[in-house]
Amino acid sequence: MRALRFHAARDLRLEDLPEPKHPGPGQVLVRNRFVGICGTDLHEYSYGPIFIPTDPHPFTGAYGPQVLGHEFGGVVEAIGEGVTSVVVGDRVSIQPLVMPRSSDYFADRGLFHLSPELALVGLSWDGGGMAEAAVVNEYNVQKIPDDMTDEEAALVEPTAVAVYACDRGGVTAGNSVLVTGAGPIGMLTLLAARAAGAAQLFVSDLNDARFELAKSVLPDVATINPKRDSVGDVVRSLTEGHVGCDVAIECVGNEHALKACVDAVRKQGVVVQTGLHPRENPLDWFQVTFRDLEIKGSWAYPAHYWPRVIRLIASGLLPATRIVTKRITLDTAVTEGFDVLLDPAGAHLKILIDLSK
Template identity: 30%
Template sequence: MAAGQDNLTAVLYGINDMRLEQRPISEPNDIQVLIQMEVVGICGSDVHYMTHGKIGPFVVEQPMVIGHEAAGTIVKCGKNVKHLQPGDRVAIEPGCPCRMCNFCKIGKYNLCPGMMFCATPPYDGNLCRFYLHDADFCFKLPDNLNLEEGAIMEPLSVGVHACKKAGVKIGDVVLILGAGPIGLVTLLAAKAMGASKICITDILDIKLEMAKKLGADHAIKIEKHLSEDEIVKKVVTLLGEEPNASFDCTGVESCVRIALRSTAKAGKVVLVGLGKFEMNLPLTSALIKEVDIRGVFRYNNDYPTAIEMVRSGRINVKPLITHHYRLEETLQAFETAKTQKGNPVKILIHANPNWRPS
């Protein structure tokens, strides 16, 4: 690319220290593509890195480009890239594994110890004008998906992966704890996979209202005066039976406990939210019921499923998109995410300077 071409980039230097700066544009290697970035969503993890400087063992120790929920347009391909060409619009799966370790070979590449994941220290993300990525983790968008929907394929893939872990099928009864973005995409995926009844919980009415609009059959507001026993009873009463699949999308200990206590015998509890390293949980009662406890970490081989669900009309992700900003307005976008002003669900940042609001 021409020297001096605009590659405005959002770089996190430390806690609450986000800067916009120009970065050089690199050439793709044999298996990479150069992408004109179009849309990048703000994830809760991005906000956490900005406000705390770390997530668990991942610590921001040097300047890091932020952003990993993304879609863009191919502008140049490496010589070995055959399935993409300049002009293709793609959803970008943000992790590139080693492809050589045992986890990669058995199809669990999300557990690869050599995973290079966007905006996870020490690796840069993709909130910039131009970005290099391995071509085999770029997925061409169907004609009936726009680039904004393409960026939502990242969080949707988390929900798809969680529902695959639970084996959600037609007729299943589902409990989802937490109606944030990940709880909502889990709701959408469960509905698309055939769940017949879904109950969702949250502490905020406005989030529960959104969940109902997206298809939740029942919603429970978790209030301080409600005991754990009362919440469990409420779940079972509303659903008419114990759920056979429960998803904790909060990482909060009390929610994990409710999931374990509510779930039916031989059911599955999927832990999606990241919380404390150690929790006090009712494991004996789960053991007696033979409840299967499953963890999820990101996703693997789920982007094609997520894209097909939206292409076919089984899922509509557009209601999740609540805010739009330009790349030059990144600081304002993150302030909205931090303060939750205007009840944001999914905030999108448009990296292409030619973007115009529709």
């Protein structure tokens, strides 16, 4: 089968690998359909290995070279002994977290995403979505409804990140919400906030080209370029009482964006950090205390979110496919996908790889 494997920074290779073996007990063989290129994949390509182990992973034993891709879905082709939740022919979305299911402090509490032994399909597992097929655990597959498309199945994973960020912020009906970063996660977070009932939305980004895309997805979103305007000043000028927004969600992993969130949120507001920061970030902690703010991290998502996020997308309440700007094939994934998304002036958001072509 064809697969795109990471060997080193700037070294992705389209290779012909053996077809996966018949799934073992509790496992499922999936014929992959669509896979998204995630920001994590871009970081691995640019600077890796970061999450890809160079020594055997303590739980899965996986290490590079690694087939990339953790945002994907497909069709069940075979099931192993004991599998009952899906049958051959079912269309599924992949929940890529791999971790102990018991005898782990966090696993015993259903907080699988916080396990210290966490691995991910497509980063620290024998296989990934950027291949024609993959073997995963039964708990990694979730059947999708008939009225959900294969493209939407591949968008459940990044949408789950966005929904969890909004949950961490307590976004509710009528709220005003700022999102920093108009990339794929930022745009999905805006859509998730709207689905949760947010009435007033703001987005900041340094790339003006993304504002046109943002307006096409959510025409009423207020756009702010920090190179020209103070994010906090704009948000305060447009919110009730000029006090700032209720919730600010940082989706860049940039110290200036986080500081803008702290500045823009009202007293007793909530700041959620979703983007991964590459280094320490000093904040004005006097303002955090004086203004009675809450600052929360938001790491990945609880594994049990999959049915809920599938319902949100399939119902149309969260139209995730609006962020898809390009569809490519596996043989052009590097030049037409990774390299295009790394262009700082680029106009693309989410690029999907069609594995059937």
